[in-house]
Amino acid sequence: TVSLQHGAHRSGNRTDADMERWRSHRLGQFIHWGLYAIPGGEWNGKVYNGAAEWIRSWKEMPHEAYDNLYKQFNPAGYNPQQWARQAKDMGARYMIITTKHHDGFCLWPSKYSKYTVASTPWKKDIIGPMVEAYNKEGIDVVLYFSIIDWNHPDWRTSLKTKEDTVAYGRFKVFVKNQLKELLTKYPTVKGFWFDGTWDESWKTDGAFSDELEQYLQSLHPGLIIGSRLRADEKGARHFDSNGRLMGDYEQGWERKLPEKIEDVHHNDWEGVMTIPENQWGYHARWTGHIKTANELIEMLARSASLGGNFVINFGPKADGTYRAEEQQLAAQIGQWMKTNGAAIYGGGYAGLEKQDWGYYIRKGNTDTVYMVVCNIPVSGYLRVKIPPQQSLQSATGLESGQPIPTTQTGRNEYLLQLENKKYDAPVVIQLEVKKGKERGEFEKART
Numbered sequence: 001t002v003s004l005q006h007g008a009h010r011s012g013n014r015t016d017a018d019m020e021r022w023r024s025h026r027l028g029q030f031i032h033w034g035l036y037a038i039p040g041g042e043w044n045g046k047v048y049n050g051a052a053e054w055i056r057s058w059k060e061m062p063h064e065a066y067d068n069l070y071k072q073f074n075p076a077g078y079n080p081q082q083w084a085r086q087a088k089d090m091g092a093r094y095m096i097i098t099t100k101h102h103d104g105f106c107l108w109p110s111k112y113s114k115y116t117v118a119s120t121p122w123k124k125d126i127i128g129p130m131v132e133a134y135n136k137e138g139i140d141v142v143l144y145f146s147i148i149d150w151n152h153p154d155w156r157t158s159l160k161t162k163e164d165t166v167a168y169g170r171f172k173v174f175v176k177n178q179l180k181e182l183l184t185k186y187p188t189v190k191g192f193w194f195d196g197t198w199d200e201s202w203k204t205d206g207a208f209s210d211e212l213e214q215y216l217q218s219l220h221p222g223l224i225i226g227s228r229l230r231a232d233e234k235g236a237r238h239f240d241s242n243g244r245l246m247g248d249y250e251q252g253w254e255r256k257l258p259e260k261i262e263d264v265h266h267n268d269w270e271g272v273m274t275i276p277e278n279q280w281g282y283h284a285r286w287t288g289h290i291k292t293a294n295e296l297i298e299m300l301a302r303s304a305s306l307g308g309n310f311v312i313n314f315g316p317k318a319d320g321t322y323r324a325e326e327q328q329l330a331a332q333i334g335q336w337m338k339t340n341g342a343a344i345y346g347g348g349y350a351g352l353e354k355q356d357w358g359y360y361i362r363k364g365n366t367d368t369v370y371m372v373v374c375n376i377p378v379s380g381y382l383r384v385k386i387p388p389q390q391s392l393q394s395a396t397g398l399e400s401g402q403p404i405p406t407t408q409t410g411r412n413e414y415l416l417q418l419e420n421k422k423y424d425a426p427v428v429i430q431l432e433v434k435k436g437k438e439r440g441e442f443e444k445a446r447t
């Protein structure tokens with residue numbers, strides 16, 4: 001190992017109450033909202049094929065045109081109580097909101113910038129009422145903050161000259177001031193979700209990002225900050241130069257998910273997912289594959305089964321309303337969560353051998369293990385293998401409440417029989433798996 005001043009300061013997961021709460025959420029909502037929703041992926045009759053929130057970087061979008069969009073920001077349909085209700089109905093336990101994306105526009109009236117909602121026809125703070133409305137529904141709020149800030153004259157992607165270094169030094173003070181301002185104005189928030197930290201300018205100052213993380217923790221003990229904020233003094237990100245995770249959870253799973261527990265090494269982690277292939281901000285024309293509720297539910301089950309949180313992204317329109325596809329998906333997911341949320345909330349890695357039919361999720365440290373069956377076998381039989389020293393005590397349909405016909409087919413091996421019907425959503429079975437040699441009821445039946 002190399003000696004590091006600004007690498008990971010802790011190995012293993014945080015065990016404090018704030019982290020336990022975050023870990024138990026399992027399902028979150030991401031909201032990307034800002035000036036980019038005004039063009040909505042189109043400009044001058046042309047369609048931008050990139051991610052809508054990156055339209056300022058498109059050669060067909062003059063910077064001056066984009067930078068004046070704030071003069072049109074006036075979301076008459078913005079209703080944070082309605083947004084929070086919809087998130088509640090979906091079953092989200094936390095929400096991540098873009099306070100400032102790469103374009104540098106602030107959805108709160110920052111005193112450190114002119115490029116904020118205060119300069120728009122809307123004038124009013126967007127973030128405050130949103131935090132209040134979500135907290136009122138019992139949903140925790142995490143603030144997304146981009147280090148990249150295309151609007152700020154002192155931001156740099158790399159430091160080529162002395163002038164660059166002086167300017168970027170001013171920029172880092174600005175960043176620290178804005179983050180302190182956000183914690184002071186919105187003290188109930190539970191964390192920051194940092195983004196835009198891949199530039200050379202940021203990576204070369206591991207000391208600053210380390211000190212910034214500690215500063216924020218000192219202002220707001222228990223704050224949850226992922227691995228995307230920091231670089232160590234050698235420029236390594238997420239994992240320091242000794243391979244140890246920096247931050248409170250692995251935050252690299254953007255539009256992709258781990259396959260097996262080795263991919264996440266039993267660390268806390270979070271996956272963030274778009275509904276279309278790659279649109280975070282509102283894009284008028286969704287192209288390519290739009291994920292269905294069942295696909296998103298399966299991703300959620302996979303995430304919980306591997307000990308991670310799953311966050312589904314929504315991109316409200318410029319007028320503050322949601323597009324129909326997003327409203328429908330939120331409702332469909334919510335319907336499934338109403339019946340099956342017990343298998344997700346507070347769930348984690350079960351330690352059982354993965355089978356083709358879907359995912360095992362253990363409820364905390366209990367003997368309760370849920371099976372989220374996403375692939376209904378033609379045979380109707382679900383194979384379950386229990387580790388030696390453990391035994392299967394019972395198997396019950398979560399929704400039906402009925403016992404699942406189960407036969408033992410070998411040492412610690414069982415076949416569960418699904419009723420022969422058409423399933424239009426993942427189906428959940430609740431197992432009680434006892435540790436220790438105690439013989440399960442099925443074994444008694446056999447011998």
Ligand SMILES: C[C@@H]1N[C@@H](C(=O)NCc2ccccc2)[C@H](O)[C@@H]1O
Pocket residue numbers: 032051053054195254272280
């Ligand atoms: C959460 C998303 N992150 C922003 C982004 O620029 N992603 C590009 C990216 C792609 C892959 C790894 C890191 C960063 C996107 O605009 C969204 O805000």
